[in-house]
Amino acid sequence: MTDAxxxxxxxEQPTMASTWTEYLCLHRTSGKWCVDIRxxxxxxxxxxxxxxxxxxxxxxxxxxxxxxxxxxDGYVTVNNLVLHSDSYPVYEFDTxxxxxxxxxxxxxxxxxxRAETKQRILHATRRNCS
Numbered sequence: 642m643t644d645a646x647x648x649x650x651x652x653e654q655p656t657m658a659s660t661w662t663e664y665l666c667l668h669r670t671s672g673k674w675c676v677d678i679r680x681x682x683x684x685x686x687x688x689x690x691x692x693x694x695x696x697x698x699x700x701x702x703x704x705x706x707x708x709x710x711x712x713x714d715g716y717v718t719v720n721n722l723v724l725h726s727d728s729y730p731v732y733e734f735d736t737x738x739x740x741x742x743x744x745x746x747x748x749x750x751x752x753x754x755r756a757e758t759k760q761r762i763l764h765a766t767r768r769n770c771s
Contacts, residue, residue, distance in 0.1 A: 646722055647765055649676070650758045660713050663725050665753050667765050674766055676732040676742070678753070679722040687711045737763055 646666045653662050666679045684706075690699050699708055699717065706719035730745045739759055746753050 646679070647769075648722075649761045649765065650753065650755075652752045664722060665758065666722060667762060669769075670733075673733045673735060674737070676734075676762060678725045678729045678750075680725040681709055681712075681718040682706070682721040682723045683712065683716040684719055685717050687715050687717050690717065737766055 646668045648664045649667050650665045651662055652665075653660060661680060664679050665676060667674065667676050669675070684703055687697060687699070691697055699711075701708060703717065703719060706721050709718040709720050712718055730750060732742055732745050734741070737759075742759065742762075743754050
């Protein structure tokens with residue numbers, strides 16, 4: 642079971658072909674804290690919601706999920722943060738340890754290792770202790 646997600650930080654990730662936003666999220670799962678990288682769920686092409694004249698008619702919700710918008714590649718995004726990639730690191734802990742966190746997110750995920758980000762994680766875990 643996963644409790645509500647808290648977005649700790651976000652980073653825009655560009656490539657030659659696309660740009661997207663990733664979110665470093667904190668939540669509780671099975672009694673432990675968990676930090677992972679997520680993105681808003683893509684559920685289809687925006688062009689699927691165009692009328693005969695090419696006018697976009699996006700609904701407020703699709704499959705019970707609030708529509709957030711359209712990403713740069715023309716896909717509809719909904720308000721559901723999902724794991725961005727199975728290959729990304731996931732940090733599970735009882736007590737936050739900066740060194741463990743840094744080791745797990747080194748070197749290719751350095752954008753998440755900022756001091757401000759780690760302070761946000763510490764603050765959120767202390768605020769939400771149960």
